Amino acid sequence: MTTNTATTTNPTYARLIERVLDDSRLARCGAVLQWDQETKMPPQGVEPRGAQLAVLARVAHERRTSSEVGDMIAACEAAPDIVGDCDSDEAVTIQRLRKDYDRSTCIPSALVAEEAQLASQAQHNWAEARRNNDFSQFQPWLEKVVTLLRHKADCFGWAEGGEPWDALAEDYEPGCTAAWVESVFTPLRVRLQNLLDRIMGSSTPPSNAFNEVKLPVDAQEAFVRDIASSIGFDFQRGRLDVSTHPFCTSFHPRDVRITTRFHENNVNDAIGSTMHECGHGIYEQGLRQDQALLPLGQAVSLGIHESQSRLWENQVGRSQQFWQWCHPRLKQHFGDAVNTLDLSAVYGGANIVSPSLIRVEADEATYNMHIMIRFEIERLLLKGDLAAADVPAAWAERYREYLGIEVPDDANGCLQDVHWSMVSMGYFPTYTLGNLYSAQFFDAAKRAMPGLEDGFATGEFEPLRTWLNENIHKQGRRHLPADLCEVVTGSPLSADYLMDYLEGKLGAIYGL
């Protein structure tokens, strides 16, 4: 068993790293069990699997929060050979381990167990309520979730002037506060609403033919595997499977699993989902192997993670140059079935914008409105300013205002997403932060590599991947996500990059 190399020979540091590695390995066993649950497990396995995951989570939490670990961290913090140079790998590692440890120990074991139990029950009841299209069935569970999360936020605490949401978001987006998210989202909403109004008024929308052609699922699978390999997902160190909701999980940079989904009449969805998950997978495969499972070999935040998936899905996968490369391959894979689709039909078809009810089916532009709505509602729930019972009304009101559509029922409304039933709030905004980061990173990449997009037309994706790898993946958790954005792009996060990109591309496609 090779352990990660450290430049220091401090024996406490070495022992701490071995311990942290073991605890990470144990925690990632849970990821294997979850991947199996989503992709392979027989129907009757649900209940025993839940019990397995619960004991694993409990044991992992006990180990992570043991005083032994705390003592080793404290000893390293007092060792000048470790923390003397505060930018050294060792010093940064200790800083992050300290933060993780303090955060873990804020939460009593009983609350961890309670949360696991509630997540299991609430998800079950959410699924049932969604099936029955009846929010009232889920309402008592949402109330329990809010109560538990407010208690959890109290355990963590938040900065002066902040709010409970901040305490929870820290798990997903370190350093992120609701006030900051609002300051980024507000200008985004204004410019986005304006663009959407103009798109809806377009008299020359692109053809939707690409999204209506039926193509066999087997051929679709071969096709998306071809794309995944081409953009750089390494199948020696990963797998692609099918699941209801596509996802990516990593057991180690050498074993990264992604999933996708197929519908006979929507190859576009399979391409988008696959490239999205490839983006996540390429990030995980690109983490430092010598720091695998340690802070400098971990993804920094969900927002930055989402920037990687969105960048490959949108900035690459919905670009004209990508389709120049992909269009002939479409013919190779599907033959006569795609004869009627010329380049403009597939490029246009991949960029249709249309307000809709379901987040996971939303296009690149309207998607962010779905997120803002969820962010606003969960923020109010956590503050105690909105009762669970009033969520459907708050939901409907915002869909009318932001997207101009009526919510017909709960299943197509506030019951559509699993997140809250997973006892998770503070997560949603990372999707839109990811969109914003992706546009800003891509802008920086284009400035650093003139002609970058032209390369896509001939299948040259390697330069982009290498740039992302060096600038983002290899940084691990060295910087906070917002700081990483400044380091990489020279500017703080701004909605302007995404809006410039959307207005430019969609303006041309819709003839605005």
Next chain:
Amino acid sequence: MTTNTATTTNPTYARLIERVLDDSRLARCGAVLQWDQETKMPPQGVEPRGAQLAVLARVAHERRTSSEVGDMIAACEAAPDIVGDCDSDEAVTIQRLRKDYDRSTCIPSALVAEEAQLASQAQHNWAEARRNNDFSQFQPWLEKVVTLLRHKADCFGWAEGGEPWDALAEDYEPGCTAAWVESVFTPLRVRLQNLLDRIMGSSTPPSNAFNEVKLPVDAQEAFVRDIASSIGFDFQRGRLDVSTHPFCTSFHPRDVRITTRFHENNVNDAIGSTMHECGHGIYEQGLRQDQALLPLGQAVSLGIHESQSRLWENQVGRSQQFWQWCHPRLKQHFGDAVNTLDLSAVYGGANIVSPSLIRVEADEATYNMHIMIRFEIERLLLKGDLAAADVPAAWAERYREYLGIEVPDDANGCLQDVHWSMVSMGYFPTYTLGNLYSAQFFDAAKRAMPGLEDGFATGEFEPLRTWLNENIHKQGRRHLPADLCEVVTGSPLSADYLMDYLEGKLGAIYGL
């Protein structure tokens, strides 16, 4: 989370059961990881997976051997409401937990870690040596394995008059000693050798045409899934996948995984492998769910496990009546490709006997000779009466004597099996014990249900499965395996049942 129901309300017993369940769940996480490794894992995942399995094994061992568990067992042993009726579920459970605990605590944690480490390295070096067809590369590792296992046997100890092999076999076949195995195997060998001599001299061997027909792997897979469902493997509580070496593993009676393998020109192998693993799977699915993961809901031994796989593979799957049912289905699945095969060709083809070099490809009769050879050699190694360096010669000598064939090289000789490199000795005989138990159980089932075999001809497998379930599966670890045999069949284990069965069936097929 439902816990297993106990009739007692003793709180210490309840706490002990919860703890044992959690420890079992944790241990079965390792089974999920191993299943994934064999069936799904990308090539580069090997090393990190090994590290995950090692930490899981260490943590599971620490928990299993903690004094907390020992104290709870001792408290239950002193509680008349638990152990008063020594045949009650609770009393039997405590007896088995005591045995498991004492056995686990015999082994220092350092030895557990050393064993895991050695297994990982020895397997790697074994695979390399086998690829290079060079025993000398594996020899130093076999030496290390023998040294460690002798040390481990010393930790366990063995009964007066016994030997180191006994101490190790206890993990696989409780109560089994080398002397007892020898007493069962010796008469088997005499009768078997006689039968093989007569078969080899037969002037009317069955046609081998069935084993030469090429059939597409996709269709083979659909076919064996059909067979698996028909004989009662429950796909709501299990899966069938493909792996190099077929195996069965259980995470819980509600989630049992089996694998098989396919070769275009050997559907017979796929049928046999699938029915074999189904037998294991049906045992695991048939264990008491109210005692899942506890002693009374666990398989009793590898020998009894193998009896279930062999019974479905051989007594059922190589019977004339099974082929009466299966032959028309063969036509349904493979169409014209099997037109030339009549019932006698498939039944005969499924029962070809021919001495060969490779255990896992051996027929029902010669298979046992392969096992006796391995048993004799590992027994000598553990006693210190054979040096690792002399294994190839000892192997060749016995293959000449028992099977009348020359071993051409190491890869087709003593390097063919993975077991020793997994730091495992005492395991091999359970294969032949399984063959003997299967024949003896099947004889008892036929006596209990006249006309049982005739039912196979019309696809009636349910009566046999129910009988096995009630008499064997539901017993869990209530009896020692040899005692279970007496309880179920009325007689101690004897080679006569297998030999009567083989002589009867093969005598007719070979016209002896």
